[in-house]
Amino acid sequence: MKDFLQLQDKHIVIMGVANDRSIAWSVAQSLHAAGAKLIFTYRQERSAKKLNKLLEKNEMDAAVIQCDVNDDESITSAFAEIKEKFTTVHGLVHSVAHAHKEDLNGDFIDTSRDGYAFAQDTSAYSLVAVAKAVRPLMAEGGSIVTMSYLGADRVLDGYNVMGVAKAALEASVRYLANDLGPDNIRINAISAGPIRTLAAKGVPSFNEILSKVEEKAPLRRNVSAEEVGDMTTGLMGALSRGVTGEVIYVDAGFNIIGIG
Template sequence: MLLAGKKGLVLNVTNKNSIGWAVAERVAALGAKVGVGAQNEKMLDKVNELIAGNDRMKSFVVDFSDDAQMEALAQAAKETFGHLDFVVHSAAFAKREDLAGRFVDTSRDGFAMAMDISCYSLVAMCKHLEPILADDASIVTMSYLGSVRAVGNYNVMGVAKAALESAVRYLANDLGERGIRVNTVSPGPINTISARGVRGLTDMIKEVHDVAPLKREFGQDEVAGTTAYLVSDLSKGVTGQLIYVDSGYNIMGI
């Protein structure tokens, strides 16, 4: 199998409809042993329900805003796996009131929170996990087209995602000496519970379906497949890159 013998983390998973869970399922099905992250003890119960009966999966708790918890995660992952061949970062958050309306009205604390959870968490994750990353490990994070275009009702999250994509390039440069790859997957709008916090999601999905070159729907499964490629040895020559999974919508001028 493509990922036989690989060991890694998918951080974090919120529910069975999330992109993180689709990725965790796919990499496990391809032979990897997977640590599945939950943000807190309440979410841990949900994650444990999802992974029940799958001996390739183990749950972990990590709050991306807490450095002590991230260091504890690194120690727990070391005890469980020894080293990590891949880490998938799937974490983002912004206050609902900072997504709607005008970007210029974003609150100072809302801006800081969005940047901390949606961008800096990747940097902190790499810092804490670096000692247990294999020399050819792969790190993947998730973004969205709102990082390079002004998307209504996305606002501060678009700015945070732009920072995240830039951070990926700097991390790829820092970690490349060890052969560690860092890349970004940018899915189009997908009807997940988290995405429903963005007003007009249904209209966005319809527009992509109507305009994109591939006149077909896409979802968590396509994102999971691209992520599996990036954490596999097939992508050993790929780092610092942004890969869109949106049926080609991002290339269109209208």
């Protein structure tokens, strides 16, 4: 059983560490504990600085490469650098999303054309683009995990355009699973419960959502980023080898509740 959990020397790309609160950072710690060799990508220099400090503090040795998922050239050059340095990749964690702040306030109906396109491009299409870029590097098969949220299925005040982007992200997971399956590449989404991160600050009703979950979720609590990290590690390893195209909830069971 233990061997199934081992990711010893597996090369895993992690996209989306902005700071120590990022879900991707908890994912990194869990994967590191399982023995994986980590390759990080970042967008802003500010994030790279924070990430490098975190790596130093935790005595973790990893590659850190710039990749802006809104920019095809940046994706191409990041994965060319990964190929040059590592040849093969076994896993990829896509923990990236963004929408314009003004599109998370007020009514969804007022979303601008530009704001809608930007949220889709950054938060959903980016998964398609990076899956395509990493595919040739996953010659031995692989596993891709992305982060979604309940706003893909249900209406949550203030989640607005990001909910629609998450719906597209989850549908993309299913179509990508069908394309990548013959290459023994699996892809799944984790639908995480609310976690206090930089991105979560943009959701105006976030505090209300946290207290509702604590009150109503079957486990009567919120989840931690560590719990999402551990599920990601599970999806990277052989214990989950028969699972692809799924949305897996790590939300203390909140999604199953009807009228509470």
